[in-house]
Amino acid sequence: MKTGFFSSPHVKRLAGCMALAFVLALMIGNQEGSQDDYGLAFRQAIFSPRIILFIVIGLLVFAAMTFWPYITPYLLRPGVRPLAVGGITVLVSQTLLKWSDDGRTGNGKFNSVASKAANTDGLAPMAKLFFSNYLGWILLLVTFGLGAAAILISLRALAWVAAVLGVVGGIWAYTSQAAVRDFLGTPDHSTGGGVALIGYLTLAAAALATALATGDIADTRAFVNRLLAWRPGMPLVVLGLIVGVIAFVQATWFSPQGSNQTLTDTKTFFQGNGLANLAYQYLAWLGYVLFIATLLTAAAASYLRHRILGWVAAGLGAVALLLSLITMYDMTDLAAAAGVDGATGPWQNLGSGAWMACAAFFVLAGAGLVVATLGARDEQGELAPAEAPAARSSDTLSRGFSAPGSSKVFLFVILATALFYPPTATGFWQKVLVSEIGIYVLLAIGLNVVVGWAGLLDLGFIAFYAIGSYTTAYLTGALPFKPPSFLHLSPLLAIPFAIAICLLAGVALGAPTLRLRGDYLAIVTLGFGEIIRITANNNPGNITNGPKGAFGIPHPRIELGPIKFVWGQNNLQYWYLLLVLIVIVVLLFRRLEASRLGRAWAAIREDEVAAQATGINTTRVKLLAFAIGASTSGVAGVFFASQIGYINPENFVLNNSILVVAYVVFGGMGSLPGAMAGAAVLTWLPEFLKDQVPAEDRQMWIGAVVLLMMIFRPAGLIPAKRRAAELRGLNRSSSAEVGAVPEGEGMGVRA
Amino acid sequence: MSLLEVDGIEVRYGAIKALKGVSFEVNEGEIVALLGANGAGKTTTQKTVSGMLRPSLGEIRYDGKRIDGTPAHELISLGICHVPEGRHVFPRMTVNENLEMGAFRFKRPDDKLQAHVLDLFPRLRERIKQQAGTLSGGEQQMLAIGRALMGKPRLLLLDEPSMGLAPLIVKQIFDIVREINNDGVTVLLVEQNASQALALANRGYVLETGEIVLTGTGRELLADDRVRAAYLGEEIAS
Numbered sequence: 001m002k003t004g005f006f007s008s009p010h011v012k013r014l015a016g017c018m019a020l021a022f023v024l025a026l027m028i029g030n031q032e033g034s035q036d037d038y039g040l041a042f043r044q045a046i047f048s049p050r051i052i053l054f055i056v057i058g059l060l061v062f063a064a065m066t067f068w069p070y071i072t073p074y075l076l077r078p079g080v081r082p083l084a085v086g087g088i089t090v091l092v093s094q095t096l097l098k099w100s101d102d103g104r105t106g107n108g109k110f111n112s113v114a115s116k117a118a119n120t121d122g123l124a125p126m127a128k129l130f131f132s133n134y135l136g137w138i139l140l141l142v143t144f145g146l147g148a149a150a151i152l153i154s155l156r157a158l159a160w161v162a163a164v165l166g167v168v169g170g171i172w173a174y175t176s177q178a179a180v181r182d183f184l185g186t187p188d189h190s191t192g193g194g195v196a197l198i199g200y201l202t203l204a205a206a207a208l209a210t211a212l213a214t215g216d217i218a219d220t221r222a223f224v225n226r227l228l229a230w231r232p233g234m235p236l237v238v239l240g241l242i243v244g245v246i247a248f249v250q251a252t253w254f255s256p257q258g259s260n261q262t263l264t265d266t267k268t269f270f271q272g273n274g275l276a277n278l279a280y281q282y283l284a285w286l287g288y289v290l291f292i293a294t295l296l297t298a299a300a301a302s303y304l305r306h307r308i309l310g311w312v313a314a315g316l317g318a319v320a321l322l323l324s325l326i327t328m329y330d331m332t333d334l335a336a337a338a339g340v341d342g343a344t345g346p347w348q349n350l351g352s353g354a355w356m357a358c359a360a361f362f363v364l365a366g367a368g369l370v371v372a373t374l375g376a377r378d379e380q381g382e383l384a385p386a387e388a389p390a391a392r393s394s395d396t397l398s399r400g401f402s403a404p405g406s407s408k409v410f411l412f413v414i415l416a417t418a419l420f421y422p423p424t425a426t427g428f429w430q431k432v433l434v435s436e437i438g439i440y441v442l443l444a445i446g447l448n449v450v451v452g453w454a455g456l457l458d459l460g461f462i463a464f465y466a467i468g469s470y471t472t473a474y475l476t477g478a479l480p481f482k483p484p485s486f487l488h489l490s491p492l493l494a495i496p497f498a499i500a501i502c503l504l505a506g507v508a509l510g511a512p513t514l515r516l517r518g519d520y521l522a523i524v525t526l527g528f529g530e531i532i533r534i535t536a537n538n539n540p541g542n543i544t545n546g547p548k549g550a551f552g553i554p555h556p557r558i559e560l561g562p563i564k565f566v567w568g569q570n571n572l573q574y575w576y577l578l579l580v581l582i583v584i585v586v587l588l589f590r591r592l593e594a595s596r597l598g599r600a601w602a603a604i605r606e607d608e609v610a611a612q613a614t615g616i617n618t619t620r621v622k623l624l625a626f627a628i629g630a631s632t633s634g635v636a637g638v639f640f641a642s643q644i645g646y647i648n649p650e651n652f653v654l655n656n657s658i659l660v661v662a663y664v665v666f667g668g669m670g671s672l673p674g675a676m677a678g679a680a681v682l683t684w685l686p687e688f689l690k691d692q693v694p695a696e697d698r699q700m701w702i703g704a705v706v707l708l709m710m711i712f713r714p715a716g717l718i719p720a721k722r723r724a725a726e727l728r729g730l731n732r733s734s735s736a737e738v739g740a741v742p743e744g745e746g747m748g749v750r751a
Numbered sequence: 752m753s754l755l756e757v758d759g760i761e762v763r764y765g766a767i768k769a770l771k772g773v774s775f776e777v778n779e780g781e782i783v784a785l786l787g788a789n790g791a792g793k794t795t796t797q798k799t800v801s802g803m804l805r806p807s808l809g810e811i812r813y814d815g816k817r818i819d820g821t822p823a824h825e826l827i828s829l830g831i832c833h834v835p836e837g838r839h840v841f842p843r844m845t846v847n848e849n850l851e852m853g854a855f856r857f858k859r860p861d862d863k864l865q866a867h868v869l870d871l872f873p874r875l876r877e878r879i880k881q882q883a884g885t886l887s888g889g890e891q892q893m894l895a896i897g898r899a900l901m902g903k904p905r906l907l908l909l910d911e912p913s914m915g916l917a918p919l920i921v922k923q924i925f926d927i928v929r930e931i932n933n934d935g936v937t938v939l940l941v942e943q944n945a946s947q948a949l950a951l952a953n954r955g956y957v958l959e960t961g962e963i964v965l966t967g968t969g970r971e972l973l974a975d976d977r978v979r980a981a982y983l984g985e986e987i988a989s
């Protein structure tokens with residue numbers, strides 16, 4: 001007892017965990033007392049059973065920390081990660097997501113739906129069973145527990161049981177929710193059932209991985225690689241099959257007055273209404289035939305690795321996609337002419353089915369292209385796997401998804417989502433997609449050049465966005481200070497001017513400041529951002545119209561002879577414009593990253609002295625990064641100004657600059673896909689949580705997600721290879737070594 | 752006419768005068784050693800020659816043309832390549848990528864030259880795909896020299912290549928320096944390891960607090976009492 005009971009590390013750790021649990025319990029939920037009872041919030045936090053939950057979490061954390069060395073070997077076994085992800089997903093679906101939009105079965109979450117549904121007469125018995133007596137919770141616990149036990153004691157039979165249970169549970173949850181939805185008969189956007197299905201299927205996949213495991217250590221990447229390498233393009237074919245079958249068999253194609261018409265219903269609806277013949281035939285039989293033909297060719301091409309068949313599948317898919325679009329246009333145009341459900345033009349009242357069909361054709365064509373463009377080098381992939389691991393093992397960082405064509409597979413999936421998901425989203429999400437996600441993705445791509453590639457911390461990035469916006473306002477004549485009449489431009493023509501002006505502004509800011517190091521540069525750029533905003537606010541010489549800002553900036557339009565696009569209020573139109581801009585910028589920047597300039601940036605980031613010694617003009621190269629980043633921000637500014645139509649200095653506050661930096665860091669500094677994913681996730685999350693958690697808790701949830709990321713993926717969502725290495729301490733070893741040289745070797749003090 | 756003529760340069764770091772009128776010259780094809788105690792100004796001299804620092808007084812002529820004040824990246828295209836003090840390799844690039852960076856001034860790296868460099872340093876060939884940050888100190892030094900060679904130097908500036916290396920490796924590196932010199936590259940070598948450096952060098956200069964105090968051929972300097980006392984730790988027999 002000499003050392004003292006309280007100084008034992010276990011006791012300290014336990015006390016720490018308990019204290020944190022206590023603080024967390026206090027933080028969550030209602031923070032206000034009432035007029036006559038100031039202790040209300042405190043008592044709610046402490047005396048209601050919730051504190052027990054937090055204490056349990058605290059104990060679990062304590063146990064995990066104490067027994068960590070014993071736990072880690074199990075964590076590396078196959079199936080652990082999908083098990084965790086699946087468990088969390090189902091948990092999220094039960095606690096966070098809505099299971100019903102309709103107040104009659106309780107408001108939203110699983111538990112409130114369950115308590116009502118269990119007492120509702122006339123609900124399908126299986127659904128009633130699922131919701132009653134905590135069965136949903138028990139199912140989750142049993143499936144998860146079995147999966148975990150199977151991993152723990154390496155028992156394959158148990159894993160198979162868990163896998164079956166996972167599939168059953170997923171389908172059961174999904175159909176139960178569907179039963180409630182059908183029973184109520186109202187339009188429904190709740191997502192709980194779908195997410196539960198995904199979660200349970202992930203649990204099943206985890207159990208399957210355990211059951212089929214060959215080794216004791218999971219190598220997810222090798223596993224996915226094997227899947228991708230088996231038949232290039234096959235994942236796309238499978239995806240096309242699933243999406244296409246749902247589209248052609250079950251999904252809604254046309255939905256006037258909230259009716260859900262599948263493809264056959266739609267055909268009946270338009271029968272004898274004078275629909276253009278091609279479109280009618282598409283609805284009647286051509287659609288199905290096209291789908292089956294494309295699917296079979298793509299599958300055959302992929303299975304046989306047949307290039308010519310690949311081209312055929314790509315062509316078929318493209319034609320089918322075009323025909324689908326034509327049919328959708330004809331259909332909706334006709335309906336609009338007849339004034340069905342207040343339609344004012346084509347493309348209205350379409351259900352998700354039509355867009356899903358487009359997506360299916362798109363991915364199938366993509367699968368064909370993947371097969372068709374397999375290079376001669378890729379074809380040798382057949383023999384590569386045998387010798388590849390040995391060749392690669394020394395270079396631990398290039399362990400990407402190296403299967404031939406795998407990056408194209410991801411690309412097509414992402415493009416299909418970006419193209420065909422937004423039209424099926426609600427108006428709210430379309431708005432979020434354009435004015436939050438899209439714009440910040442573009443900004444993050446720009447800032448990634450400065451922060452990620454050149455390694456310069458810029459905290460005033462939004463200033464260039466402001467400059468782009470105000471340039472547009474000026475050139476379109478929306479500011480009190482008018483441009484000369486020959487310069488009065490439409491917004492899209494302002495893009496080159498905005499780029500030029502932002503380039504100049506970037507150079508003007510960079511030239512004097514880039515000699516500063518890290519933190520000083522951050523402070524100067526921060527100041528620059530504020531200067532731009534305050535200047536706009538102070539309105540020198542009545543140029544910027546002060547805090548009132550600029551009004552009536554016209555929407556973009558393109559008129560080139562017969563081609564005419566006019567953008568209006570519809571967010572969807574802006575989304576596609578933004579998508580084109582993003583794709584162009586990404587294509588340019590990918591080339592840039594691989595260019596001499598990109599290598600120079602990498603060198604500077606790694607070691608500036610060495611970069612200088614190899615003949616890189618460090619000042620010029622940094623300046624270029626600054627200017628290129630700035631001009632991307634300027635393009636985003638042009639888009640913003642012309643989309644929203646009015647701007648004022650409040651759009652360009654410091655907070656936005658910091659957010660963009662956070663997105664880039666969150667996504668993975670220096671990685672183009674990472675920066676985009678970071679911006680997309682962190683702009684999507686707050687909007688998503690709006691419907692899921694109480695408003696006052698929202699920031700806390702976001703904080704929790706960011707915290708988890710910092711712990712488990714410190715290099716970011718999709719880290720750049722080099723950055724990941726940096727965090728593993730590779731660069732420290734080199735600099736530490738110099739200092740560790742013994743004195744006797746004659747080095748002495750370093751200058 | 753010598754390849755490099757340094758004529759009375761003075762370099763300041765703010766108020767500190769690190770070089771107080773240093774003059775020396777390096778002839779084409781020579782190895783010239785620059786010796787001196789810690790803080791004497793050797794690194795400063797080299798950095799000034801390679802264009803990383805700018806002298807406040809004096810002239811540097813290379814091939815007869817004035818180059819003082821010309822930035823480093825322009826001097827490289829004249830063939831002045833610098834291996835800075837302290838093994839600055841790009842830690843998270845592979846050995847191969849590091850060598851390619853050395854050829855940055857060319858549109859694309861010269862494969863023949865790279866093969867030649869790897870012949871000089873067989874250890875690097877074995878580790879061609881390894882991260883430079885994971886190389887041992889000696890390997891990193893070899894990589895730094897190899898990278899400079901990829902820039903096709905006419906004048907190679909080496910700053911303490913033997914720093915912190917085991918005697919065997921030091922010998923290897925000095926042998927390689929001689930080989931490089933035999934290929935026709937002029938070398939300006941900064942060293943603490945006086946005996947080996949002077950054995951290698953044609954001529955040497957001794958710097959002391961920013962001034963040149965002694966000069967001579969390698970052999971003369973090796974025999975000089977003051978050098979022996981200061982750098983070889985021998986008692987002066989007086």
Ligand SMILES: Nc1ncnc2c1ncn2[C@@H]1O[C@H](COP(=O)(O)OP(=O)(O)OP(=O)(O)O)[C@@H](O)[C@H]1O
Pocket residue numbers: 748749750751764767769787788789790791792793794795796836
């Ligand atoms: N960036 C700097 N700022 C201020 N003083 C400097 C700077 N670099 C070097 N000095 C000073 O200039 C003098 C010469 O330094 P230098 O690095 O040239 O010495 P050196 O001869 O290379 O020494 P060593 O053998 O220890 O490498 C030293 O007194 C040093 O403190």
Ligand SMILES: [Mg+2]
Pocket residue numbers: 751793794795836
């Ligand atoms: Mg030195």
